[in-house]
Amino acid sequence: MAISVKVMRRPEAGRTSYMRATLKGMSLTFKHMVRPTKVTLEYPEEQPDLHPRWRGTHRMEVHADGRPKCVACGLCPTVCPANCIRLVGGEDDQGNRYPIVYEIDEFRCIFCGMCQEVCPVEAIHVGRHFENAEYTRDRFVYDLDRLMEQDHPTTLLWDPSDPRSE
Amino acid sequence: MPDSGRKANTVTLTIDGQEVTVPKGTSLLHAAETLGTEVPHYCYHPGLTAPAQCRICLVEVEGAPKLQPSCVTMAQDGQVVHTESPAAKRMRQGVLEFYLVNHPLDCPICDMSGECKLQDYVFDEGREKGRGREPKRVFGRDDFGGDVLYYGDRCVMCTRCVRFMDEVARDSRLTVVDRGSRAVIDTFFDRGLEGASFAGNVVDICPVGALVSKDFLHKARAWDLDHTQSVCPNCSQGCNIELHTRDNLVQRLRPRENQEVNGHWMCDYGRANYEWMNRPGRLEEPAAGRGAKRRAVDWKRVLEHLFVQLREGSGAEVKVVGSASASNEALAGLAAVGGAAGDVSSRVFRSRRAADEVPLPGFPSLVRRRDLAPNVDGAGLLGFERTGDDGGGGGLEDLAGHDGVLVVLGDELADQGEDFGAGASLYVYLGTFDSPAARNADFVLPVTTFAEEEGSFVNAQGRVQRYWQGMQAPGSARPAWLVLGALAAVLGGDGTPASAEDVFAGLVAAHPAFAGLTYDALGDQGAALQKEAAHG
Numbered sequence: 151m152a153i154s155v156k157v158m159r160r161p162e163a164g165r166t167s168y169m170r171a172t173l174k175g176m177s178l179t180f181k182h183m184v185r186p187t188k189v190t191l192e193y194p195e196e197q198p199d200l201h202p203r204w205r206g207t208h209r210m211e212v213h214a215d216g217r218p219k220c221v222a223c224g225l226c227p228t229v230c231p232a233n234c235i236r237l238v239g240g241e242d243d244q245g246n247r248y249p250i251v252y253e254i255d256e257f258r259c260i261f262c263g264m265c266q267e268v269c270p271v272e273a274i275h276v277g278r279h280f281e282n283a284e285y286t287r288d289r290f291v292y293d294l295d296r297l298m299e300q301d302h303p304t305t306l307l308w309d310p311s312d313p314r315s316e
Numbered sequence: 317m318p319d320s321g322r323k324a325n326t327v328t329l330t331i332d333g334q335e336v337t338v339p340k341g342t343s344l345l346h347a348a349e350t351l352g353t354e355v356p357h358y359c360y361h362p363g364l365t366a367p368a369q370c371r372i373c374l375v376e377v378e379g380a381p382k383l384q385p386s387c388v389t390m391a392q393d394g395q396v397v398h399t400e401s402p403a404a405k406r407m408r409q410g411v412l413e414f415y416l417v418n419h420p421l422d423c424p425i426c427d428m429s430g431e432c433k434l435q436d437y438v439f440d441e442g443r444e445k446g447r448g449r450e451p452k453r454v455f456g457r458d459d460f461g462g463d464v465l466y467y468g469d470r471c472v473m474c475t476r477c478v479r480f481m482d483e484v485a486r487d488s489r490l491t492v493v494d495r496g497s498r499a500v501i502d503t504f505f506d507r508g509l510e511g512a513s514f515a516g517n518v519v520d521i522c523p524v525g526a527l528v529s530k531d532f533l534h535k536a537r538a539w540d541l542d543h544t545q546s547v548c549p550n551c552s553q554g555c556n557i558e559l560h561t562r563d564n565l566v567q568r569l570r571p572r573e574n575q576e577v578n579g580h581w582m583c584d585y586g587r588a589n590y591e592w593m594n595r596p597g598r599l600e601e602p603a604a605g606r607g608a609k610r611r612a613v614d615w616k617r618v619l620e621h622l623f624v625q626l627r628e629g630s631g632a633e634v635k636v637v638g639s640a641s642a643s644n645e646a647l648a649g650l651a652a653v654g655g656a657a658g659d660v661s662s663r664v665f666r667s668r669r670a671a672d673e674v675p676l677p678g679f680p681s682l683v684r685r686r687d688l689a690p691n692v693d694g695a696g697l698l699g700f701e702r703t704g705d706d707g708g709g710g711g712l713e714d715l716a717g718h719d720g721v722l723v724v725l726g727d728e729l730a731d732q733g734e735d736f737g738a739g740a741s742l743y744v745y746l747g748t749f750d751s752p753a754a755r756n757a758d759f760v761l762p763v764t765t766f767a768e769e770e771g772s773f774v775n776a777q778g779r780v781q782r783y784w785q786g787m788q789a790p791g792s793a794r795p796a797w798l799v800l801g802a803l804a805a806v807l808g809g810d811g812t813p814a815s816a817e818d819v820f821a822g823l824v825a826a827h828p829a830f831a832g833l834t835y836d837a838l839g840d841q842g843a844a845l846q847k848e849a850a851h852g
Contacts, residue, residue, distance in 0.1 A: 223424030224537035239534040245457075247425040247534050270424045 202306040205261040206279040208254050209304055210297035211272060217242075218298055219273035222249040226265035226274055234258035235265065252294040256282065263307055275304035329395040344386035344397055345373055355399050356408060356437045358474040358523045360387035362573075363580040363679075364483055370474050372411045372437070376401045383407055405441065412442045418452045418497055419524070420469045428525030430538030434472060453497055460490075461508025462515045463530050463584065468500045471526035477501060477518035484581065484678030485514045501526070513674045513684065516584040520570060529568070531588065536560075536567045544786030545572060545840050547773055549641060549766050550586040551670075552687040554775030556841070557582060559767060559786040565594045566767060566787070574841050577779065581676060583684045593787070599750055599762035600791025606743075606756050615792060619799075622744065622759050623806050629742050632658040632720040637712065638700045639726030640667035640689035642796060643771030644780070645819040646763075647691070647698045648826065649800030650725050656807035657721050657742075664715075665700045666727060667692055668708035685776050690766070694774035697829045697845075712736075725796055726763070729753035746796055762793035769795035770816040772838065774845065780833055781842030 191198055200206075211219045222239030234257075240250040263276045279302035284290060292300075308315065328337045331348050338347045343366075345355050358370035366387045374383035378396040383404060386397075398404060415434060423429045455468030478490045478501065489509055493502040509515040519529045541560040548555040548569065555578035558570045569590050571582035602618040603610050613621070636654040638647050654660045667689040674684035692702070704711030709731040715722060716732060722740040724747070729736060732753035737743040745757035748765055766773075768789040772782045789795075801813040813819045817835045824830045829845055837843050 221425045222534065223429070224540065225424070228537070228539065241534055 200278045200280070202278070204278045204280075205263045205276040205305050206302070207256050207277055207282050207300070208259075208265070208292060208297055209275050209277045209279075209300040209302060210252070210294065211275065211304075212298050217246075218248065218252070218294060219271050220249045220252060220294075221247050221271055221273070222252075223247075223270060225268045225270065229264045229268045231262060231264065232258045232260045249294060252297065254292045254297065256290045256292060257287070263305060266305065267307055277302045277304055279303070327391050327393045327395075329391050329393065329397060331397045332399055338391050340390075342391050344375060344377075344384070344389045344391055344395075347391045348375075348386065348397070348399055353399055355386045356433070356441075357387055358433060358472055359476065361476050361479075361521055361580075364476060364479045364521075367475065367479070370411075370472065372408055374404060374407050374411075375399045376404045408437070408441050409443060412438050413447070415472055416442070416446055417448050417450075418469070419472065420452060420454075422470075426467075426470065426525040427528045427533060428470075428522070428538070432525055433523035455500055458500075458502070459508075460503055460515075460527075461510035462512060463588065464509050464515055464519060465528050465530055465533065466501060467526050467528065470524050471501060472524050473499055473501075474523060475501075476521045476523070477527055480518055480521060481512075481515070484517075484676065485512065486677035487512055487514075489515075490518070513585070514581060514583055514676055516587045517571070517581045521580070532568050536562050541567060542786070543570075544767075544784050546767070546783040546786060547690060547775075547781045548582060548586040549690040549773075550589045550688060551583075552640075552685045552690060552692045552776040553578065553586075553683055554690055554773055554777075554779065554781050554842075555582040555586060555682070556781065557586075559590075559593075561767075561786050564787050566590045572840075576681070576841065576844075577775065577777065577781075578682045579679045581679060581682055583674060583676070583682075585674070585684055593765055593767045595749075598748055598790045598793065599760065600793060602762060602792070603760045604758060606758060610760070615794070618759060618761065619802060619806075623803060625742050625758065626653075626657045626721070626803070626807060629721055630656075630658055632741055633718075634658040634660045634721040634723065635715050635718050636660060636663045636700075637715065637722075637724040637727050637729075638663060638665040638695055638698075640665050640687065640692040640695050641766065642691060642695075642726040643766065643769070643816075644691065644694045644698065644774060644823060644830075645771050645816050646725060646796035646800060647695055647700065648823040649797050649804055649819060650723065651699055652804040652808065652826075653800050654721075654723055656804060657723075661720075662715070663700045664703040664711065665692075665695045666704035666708050666711055667702070669706040671706075681777070683776075687776070690775070691773040693776060693778060694772075694780075697774060698823075698827065724754075724757075725800075746799060748793070761799055762791060763796040763799060764789040764793050768793070769797070771795070771797065772816075772820060772835075775842075778845040779842045780830065780838055780845060782835060782838045782840070 227235040227237050234255040236253040237249055238251040242248045266275045325340050326337050327340055331351055334351050336347055336351055348355050355373045357373040360366045368385040368388045373386045375386045376398040377384045458466040460466050481490045482488050489503055490501055493500055519527045540562050544559040546557050546559045548557045556572040556574040558572050559566055560568045569587050571578055573580050601612045602615055604613045604618055604621055605611050634654045634657050638650055667687055669686045670688055673686055676682040716736045717739050719739045720741055722737050722743045724745045728749055728751045734752050734755045736753035737756045743757045744759045745754040746761045746763050754760055767787045770785050772780050774780050797816055797819045801819050805812045820835055824833055833843055
């Protein structure tokens with residue numbers, strides 16, 4: 151069975167004017183010159199407005215005296231589906247349970263936010279933050295000091311006025 | 317009427333609509349357990365008396381005016397019991413709410429979290445939200461001495477610890493002080509639990525996080541630990557234990573029930589001695605050559621060379637050093653290899669001996685024995701003789717300069733010098749750690765510790781007990797029974813054993829003392845050797 155071929159009928163050469171199409175295009179151009187609608191962002195001078203539930207790299211909340219809020223309960227390494235949190239608990243000089251080692255491998259992290267959700271003392275948070283560039287790969291394993299230094303806003307995993315989304 | 321003449325010693329009752337027949341004198345709690353129903357309980361512990369004071373095991377018994385404590389109510393014929401009736405559930409929820417009036421919600425920092433009975437029961441049946449508005453009373457924590465810390469806030473006053481010290485340890489060092497919500501467990505004056513030999517058990521039996529181990533404090537979470545059935549290697553009592561491991565490191569030892577050996581208990585000495593299982597710096601690769609000529613060689617070649625040398629030297633006088641920490645399987649393999657290599661003139665082992673025994677008065681069959689190694693009796697049955705002093709040293713004078721074949725298994729030869737075995741025609745060292753005295757060894761073969769292999773020990777009661785592998789061996793270390801079994805197989809012409817079970821079967825065939833035993837028969841509770849053989 152032969153393949154059917156549709157033959158396009160085109161105007162003969164020399165009998166076509168492109169003027170109309172050109173004017174149509176130019177009118178759009180001039181319209182944008184006079185009344186521009188911008189879709190790009192002048193980053194880094196302008197910063198994007200991240201969604202309240204944006205989940206970026208982590209941050210550890212601290213007490214007023216500079217201690218981490220973490221009590222080394224072990225729930226975040228347990229719940230973490232990517233197994234990216236390493237935690238060794240211990241006791242500080244005031245007898246409080248605290249993390250001797252707390253490391254998050256941000257490369258392994260899938261930013262699900264479950265660590266923040268499970269945390270009983272609201273210590274670990276995912277952040278509304280996306281500028282994570284580093285010169286070396288090993289800088290992406292954030293230790294406790296690094297996590298405590300981070301100062302970007304934290305993610306709002308749920309609306310506090312409507313915690314059950316009702 | 318077949319039963320009419322004599323009194324039946326079983327009773328049949330109905331629990332939650334299911335009929336169950338249990339021996340007379342069984343409590344409702346145990347009867348429910350046989351059906352797979354766990355009735356919540358705190359104060360009741362199978363190894364202790366039941367005061368029925370925690371009030372959480374109350375169940376509904378038809379015909380009884382009030383709910384009955386199932387831990388002390390004995391099953392009777394025709395009883396109809398409901399553990400899940402609305403009345404029983406409402407009671408439990410109420411009791412749990414009272415417990416939570418003062419129990420802090422500090423599960424995130426509590427060591428018991430994950431294995432806590434209060435946590436479990438409240439999660440199952442408790443109220444979703446607490447109604448308490450008053451502040452909770454705060455006691456802080458108290459150092460009881462020994463390995464035990466007491467967090468008074470978390471205590472539910474089940475008094476298991478007090479009863480353990482009174483009834484089982486028979487060393488009344490704990491008591492309840494004060495009354496009502498101010499009640500706490502305390503020690504007498506400054507005496508504490510320091511120096512008590514079985515006090516670690518109060519941490520195990522505490523249903524909540526009130527009594528915790530200082531050694532385990534904040535170290536690991538309960539749900540992270542892998543549990544492996546094992547046998548305590550720290551004395552010849554052979555208490556049944558569980559190895560709790562995490563990241564290939566032993567984190568703690570816990571007793572496992574075996575009414576013939578240790579009941580529910582174990583001693584503090586055994587409990588505390590586990591760090592050696594995690595000791596780094598192990599022998600990892602097999603090596604051949606004396607002194608400076610030593611080179612790492614892979615297992616296949618090292619065994620071939622060793623086999624050739626054993627065969628060349630066959631007929632020589634063989635002296636064998638075993639270890640009371642090695643399994644029956646390894647020792648039987650060692651004896652077989654020695655026998656195949658020539659005339660064995662001495663088979664010895666050394667082990668440390670404590671000055672005296674430490675019995676547990678309330679459970680007489682549990683004694684911290686003098687021999688501080690798990691398989692002294694097994695080594696004796698397999699033809700090894702004790703040598704050396706009570707410190708585990710000495711006794712190898714005639715071996716150090718021996719000029720025949722020398723095989724050493726599992727003894728680190730810590731007190732021997734670098735010239736040990738210098739004159740031996742062939743010196744084979746199988747061990748977990750390198751040693752100066754292994755310098756002259758022609759072959760150094762890395763073997764596993766008991767935690768990294770499967771095997772069996774014979775305890776001081778003449779009971780053969782299995783243990784299981786709980787950790788990965790470092791490098792290419794192999795179980796001693798596998799190495800020796802392969803050699804013995806080549807020398808003796810039998811097939812290489814595929815498992816510890818095969819080696820044990822061969823051992824049973826060769827040694828009448830073990831007659832009739834198989835790994836299946838040992839199970840996880842072990843089995844006794846035949847009496848006359850064990851001491852004959």
